[in-house]
Amino acid sequence: RGMQVINTVFGGSLYQDINVQYADKKPMCHSQNEERSVTTQTASVVTDSLLYSIVNCNTLPINSIHHQAVKRIADGFRAVAFADDGICEAIESLYYPILGVQWHPEHLSEADAAGEHFDNPHRKIFGWLVDEAKIFSRAKRIHHSSYVIDSHCDTPMFFHYPQVNIVENDKLWVDPADFGEKDEPPLLYEIKVDARKMRQGRVDAVFMVAYIPQSTPADETYGKADRLLNTIITQAKGSGNRISIATSYAELCNNKRNGIPTVFLGIENGCALAGNLDNIDYFYRLGVRYITLCHNGDNLLCDSAMQSLDTHNGLSEFGRQVVLKMNAVGMMVDVSHVGEKSFWDTVALSTKPIIASHSCCKALRNHPRNLTDEQIRAIARSGGVVQICLYKHFLADTDVATVADAVRHIKHVVELVGVDYVGIGSDFDGGGEIAGATSENQLINITKALIKEGFD
Numbered sequence: 497r498g499m500q501v502i503n504t505v506f507g508g509s510l511y512q513d514i515n516v517q518y519a520d521k522k523p524m525c526h527s528q529n530e531e532r533s534v535t536t537q538t539a540s541v542v543t544d545s546l547l548y549s550i551v552n553c554n555t556l557p558i559n560s561i562h563h564q565a566v567k568r569i570a571d572g573f574r575a576v577a578f579a580d581d582g583i584c585e586a587i588e589s590l591y592y593p594i595l596g597v598q599w600h601p602e603h604l605s606e607a608d609a610a611g612e613h614f615d616n617p618h619r620k621i622f623g624w625l626v627d628e629a630k631i632f633s634r635a636k637r638i639h640h641s642s643y644v645i646d647s648h649c650d651t652p653m654f655f656h657y658p659q660v661n662i663v664e665n666d667k668l669w670v671d672p673a674d675f676g677e678k679d680e681p682p683l684l685y686e687i688k689v690d691a692r693k694m695r696q697g698r699v700d701a702v703f704m705v706a707y708i709p710q711s712t713p714a715d716e717t718y719g720k721a722d723r724l725l726n727t728i729i730t731q732a733k734g735s736g737n738r739i740s741i742a743t744s745y746a747e748l749c750n751n752k753r754n755g756i757p758t759v760f761l762g763i764e765n766g767c768a769l770a771g772n773l774d775n776i777d778y779f780y781r782l783g784v785r786y787i788t789l790c791h792n793g794d795n796l797l798c799d800s801a802m803q804s805l806d807t808h809n810g811l812s813e814f815g816r817q818v819v820l821k822m823n824a825v826g827m828m829v830d831v832s833h834v835g836e837k838s839f840w841d842t843v844a845l846s847t848k849p850i851i852a853s854h855s856c857c858k859a860l861r862n863h864p865r866n867l868t869d870e871q872i873r874a875i876a877r878s879g880g881v882v883q884i885c886l887y888k889h890f891l892a893d894t895d896v897a898t899v900a901d902a903v904r905h906i907k908h909v910v911e912l913v914g915v916d917y918v919g920i921g922s923d924f925d926g927g928g929e930i931a932g933a934t935s936e937n938q939l940i941n942i943t944k945a946l947i948k949e950g951f952d
């Protein structure tokens with residue numbers, strides 16, 4: 497009953513007894529008296545399915561030993577095989593390598609008389625399972641031997657809920673106003689980034705940012721950033737080494753050696769400097785290693801890619817001083833969110849590599865927050881990186897963005913400038929979430945998808 501359990505766990509429903517609840521559709525006998533190695537029915541396989549790609553046939557002789565059946569298919573799944581009476585015989589996930597079959601392929605997978613079994617479709621199902629496990633194993637080895645860093649998450653946005661922390665979270669009821677939706681009932685939300693999820697996703701480090709909305713009163717921006725950053729620091733110190741702050745490559749290496757997930761600190765929106773260059777020194781000493789020059793809307797530093805009034809025609813005089821000072825102290829300049837003129841002003845001015853901590857490719861999705869090919873080339877020329885964002889509206893113009901969309905954007909950067917200049921900035925807890933990689937523990941699914949694309 498594995499397929500039925502999968503369907504139920506993911507929210508679908510079952511016929512508890514086919515002969516009673518499916519009686520009006522005149523069900524066939526689904527509890528065969530014959531031996532299990534005997535086929536008594538035929539499953540029709542949906543041709544554009546994963547199952548079809550495995551068994552490679554439209555009609556598959558099957559055995560049948562069950563009295564329950566899948567009724568309503570769980571969200572995110574589809575039915576991909578049917579018996580002659582319409583009973584669902586196989587389901588598969590739209591986004592994950594999950595396949596359930598109602599019959600018992602383990603009794604139909606014997607090698608034939610000649611000892612051959614390569615063409616046995618039932619056996620191929622197990623072959624697929626083994627191949628998937630090998631890919632997962634390869635992905636885990638890659639993560640083990642690399643430093644896996646997610647360059648942008650907004651988890652501190654939820655610090656106003658006292659139970660939210662960077663170590664381990666239960667689901668909590670949140671106000672949809674946190675996501676900009678007013679007058680909606682409370683929402684059950686699962687924090688997407690914490691030490692536990694990082695371990696599960698084999699992610700070594702995340703940049704957690706103090707995000708300062710552009711609407712924050714000018715005399716509160718610095719204090720808010722300071723408070724959020726100190727909350728991260730306090731929680732890390734109190735975590736009993738379950739998570740640790742790092743401010744350098746050496747500290748990241750040390751944490752990885754000791755099996756401790758790492759938090760790097762960042763600031764999203766240079767308005768946190770409150771117009772004072774000395775605050776760059778202060779935040780650097782606190783551990784901050786990048787500042788996103790602006791958010792949505794122009795600030796004291798520069799014009800934004802969104803909601804811009806062309807206040808400065810690019811980078812302001814203060815913004816120029818900020819970039820030079822960040823270069824001088826060794827803080828990364830993050831050009832995600834900046835308008836195009838601000839971007840080119842920054843490229844011309846910065847003497848150090850610049851990064852886009854969470855941005856995608858405009859050539860694939862025409863969104864003002866995305867980067868043109870010329871911008872991507874300029875970031876690469878500076879020695880910086882383009883970190884693909886898992887925010888669905890940057891990735892695709894469909895309702896659901898998937899791991900495949902993220903992979904498309906990653907491949908685009910690779911083809912333009914090479915693999916050294918691309919990464920991932922998930923934007924988890926700040927709107928980032930795609931089907932197949934909904935939170936930090938699923939980030940490794942992107943690695944698996946890249947392996948399938950031939951990356952190694």
Ligand SMILES: [Zn+2]
Nearest residue numbers: 764833854926
């Ligand atoms: Zn952002």
